Amino acid sequence: MVTLKAPAKINLFLKIFNRRDDGYHNLVSLLQMVGLYDILTFQDIPAGIRFDVKGMSSDRSNLVVAAAELLRKEAGPYRLKGVAISLIKQIPISAGLGGGSSDAAATLIGLNRLWSLRWPKERLARMGEKLGSDVPFFFYGPTAWVSGRGEMVEPVDAVLQKWAVLVNPGLPISTAWVYERFSKMKLTRKRPKITMTSFNYKKPDVVRVIEKPCNDLEEVTMGIAPSLRAIKKDMGLFGGKGALMSGSGPTIFALFDTYHLAKMAALEIRKKKEGEVWVARVLRRSPFS
Numbered sequence: 001m002v003t004l005k006a007p008a009k010i011n012l013f014l015k016i017f018n019r020r021d022d023g024y025h026n027l028v029s030l031l032q033m034v035g036l037y038d039i040l041t042f043q044d045i046p047a048g049i050r051f052d053v054k055g056m057s058s059d060r061s062n063l064v065v066a067a068a069e070l071l072r073k074e075a076g077p078y079r080l081k082g083v084a085i086s087l088i089k090q091i092p093i094s095a096g097l098g099g100g101s102s103d104a105a106a107t108l109i110g111l112n113r114l115w116s117l118r119w120p121k122e123r124l125a126r127m128g129e130k131l132g133s134d135v136p137f138f139f140y141g142p143t144a145w146v147s148g149r150g151e152m153v154e155p156v157d158a159v160l161q162k163w164a165v166l167v168n169p170g171l172p173i174s175t176a177w178v179y180e181r182f183s184k185m186k187l188t189r190k191r192p193k194i195t196m197t198s199f200n201y202k203k204p205d206v207v208r209v210i211e212k213p214c215n216d217l218e219e220v221t222m223g224i225a226p227s228l229r230a231i232k233k234d235m236g237l238f239g240g241k242g243a244l245m246s247g248s249g250p251t252i253f254a255l256f257d258t259y260h261l262a263k264m265a266a267l268e269i270r271k272k273k274e275g276e277v278w279v280a281r282v283l284r285r286s287p288f289s
């Protein structure tokens with residue numbers, strides 16, 4: 001049996017450059033794993049893929065089954081036994097925290113171990129790309145710049161604040177809708193002044209990123225969820241650094257130097273009943289490594 005903790009991610013920075021012919025958007029983002037986890041276990045069974053989930057309805061988690069099927073297909077399904085996968089869901093869904101992508105990465109890593117395939121992580125990451133744009137990051141975390149669709153990953157060794165407070169107001173957001181709306185509102189047909197390639201050559205220092213947080217998608221999501229502005233402001237008032245929406249939202253996070261400061265801020269924010277609040281470690285080591 002293999003058990004894995006699949007961590008959530010936050011986007012410390014997210015800039016979008018252009019819409020591509022395949023409908024996706026070229027972006028540059030700085031991703032960071034945080035200590036809020038889904039738990040997956042993988043157990044040998046004679047044949048087939050069995051899946052059960054606690055914490056959400058099972059039809060939402062088909063990325064795990066898709067990942068297992070993809071791996072079986074690539075390995076030649078007749079060589080392998082079956083697997084029973086169970087998932088305990090703790091990362092909120094459609095929240096901008098990459099829970100589904102992390103579960104998919106965990107499934108590829110878990111089955112690679114269970115079935116003793118010994119495939120390198122580069123190969124698994126390339127398979128992960130087919131399952132979702134954020135999946136490859138989870139093979140190279142805890143901290144990395146990603147670009148392209150999200151599939152080009154460049155790990156960085158950053159010394160960040162040790163704790164994060166996350167607030168999820170609990171309105172599920174469709175990532176596809178947010179990107180579509182951003183495209184219509186913000187992207188013109190003119191060539192952008194800065195391209196993804198030129199930005200990639202001169203990426204800001206991670207310290208600067210925290211001082212000047214930027215997520216291009218904030219405006220879109222905040223347009224339909226105005227309460228996010230108040231949450232973000234409160235995070236700053238209670239001492240959080242780099243307060244920002246994660247991914248396409250709606251989760252808002254901020255960073256804190258100590259557990260005590262993070263806990264105090266979380267207490268104050270909980271009083272305001274703005275959403276579900278977590279204090280999570282900013283991971284210095286990937287739970288997958």
Ligand code: C5P
Nearest residue numbers: 023024025132133134149150175176179
């Ligand atoms: O890759 P993933 O399935 O997670 O993406 C969900 C949706 O978000 C895509 O269908 C697409 O509409 C949008 N997206 C995008 N550009 C990206 C990543 C995601 O347009 N780089």
